Amino acid sequence: MQQSDRAPLSTGAVLRHGSVRALLVSNGVLCIGVALQAAALGKQAYDITGREADLGWIGLCEFLPAALLVLVTGTVADRFNRKRVAMVAIGAEVLTSLALLLYSLSHPTRVWPLFLIAFLYGVARAFMAPATRTMPPMVAPDGALPKVIALYSATWTGATIIGPAMSGFLYAVAPWVAYLASTVFVAMSVFLISTLRFEREPEPADPDERPTLRSAVEGLLFIRRTPILFAAISLDLFAVLFGGAVALLPAIAEERLGVGSIGYGWLRAAPGIGAAVMALLMAIRPVRRRIGRVLLLVVGIFGAATVVLGLTHSYALAFGSLVVLAAADMVSVFIRGSLVPLVTPDEKRGRVMAVENVFIGASNELGAFESGMVGQALGLPTAVVGGGIATLAIVGTWWFAFPMLRKVDTFDELGH
Secondary structure (H helix, E strand, C coil): HHHCCCCCCCHHHHHHHHHHHHHHHHHHHHHHHHHHHHHHHHHHHHHCCHHHHHHHHHHHHHHHHHHCHHHHHHHHHCCCCHHHHHHHHHHHHHHHHHHHHHHHCCCCCCCHHHHHHHHHHHHHHHHHHHHHCCHHHCCCCCCCHHHHHHHHHHHHHHHHHHHHHHHHHHHHCHHHHHHHHHHHHHHHHHHHCCCCCCCCCCCCCCCCCCHHHHHHHHHHHHHHCCHHHHHHHHHHHHHHHHHHHHHHHHHHCCCCCCCCHHHHHHHHHHHHHHHHHHHHHHHHCCCCCHHHHHHHHHHHHHHHHHHHHCCCCCCCHHHHHHHHHHHEECCCCCCCHHHHHHHHHCHHHHHHHHHHHHHHHHHHHHHHHHHHHHHHCCCHHHHHHHHHHHHHHHHHEEEHHHHHHHHCCCCCHHCC
16 A cells, blocks of 8 residues: 555654664664764864864764765665674674773874774764665564654754763763773674564565675665666765865864864754754644755755754854754654655665765765865865855755755655
């Protein structure tokens, strides 16, 4: 039965499914640990050198593995048990958290070991992301995928409040304390994911079929020959690539706002607050009409809020602009997170998600690299304001270059 032929399930009804609850809890615990670690890592790198460029190098180190391994990670997620792949990859993330903890205890004066650990973390995440991001369709009740995506996003955004806020307080005690907490949270998620039970499994790969280059690149080819998918993913790629101001928050907090570790921690939590509020609203009342226009509009709001962040010296206004830009980005995440699985056959989702993960990594981590380099060369205001203006330009370009995206009305017309 088509999704449009039945009344949509309420949020409460969706949450009564044990598989949905288990996925949300495991994702939330994992994301708290990862967000806590990311906030502490950026702060420690900037404390060691005081260079915006080093914030960019961390972003690049985290991005490169996803790009280099894209033909492998998606194929692994499609050919092997996704839960086991996720458990192994997250277990490797635990090891990187331990490495950060141990290095922090050595009273570090050099930043390059942080780059190396960030690269190893990127390798683990490159395998983890396509395996875990294909799970919501495997647990969602019939007709409830958009709400499961919204709830899944809500757990992630809630974690981006709790993790960075905790990081600020724990880092103020000692950096190793923050990394210890991160290690515990990420380790807990390994156990929680092991308890997952899926309502539907992907079709098993033919054991006699040998992986080929053509099969490995199928995710990229599928995105390229599906115009609506290509338009939505590339919009996020280029818009956030130039609007990667969040990566510069350690420098913004110290140089422009004059706040310490705790103030920085709350500033880093501000995007999570905006995104969490929006995610809850989306879970209760998700976007159902004019989704293409809404997607373009919220990316434009993201760019405008980034400009405000780059211009202000007020902590309150900076905090507010981060809340607004993250709330707008959450709508974009919801739309893209619902669109991708709806237009992608399950047997290709791992490879498509792996490619999308590279695009997301390019927009976030590579965006952090771009912002860090521009900030080091031209100063913080130019990097942040210029990035916001570039994002607005991207939205205008996509409005005219991809009319099929602008004209998409409902998710129902995207399903198979």
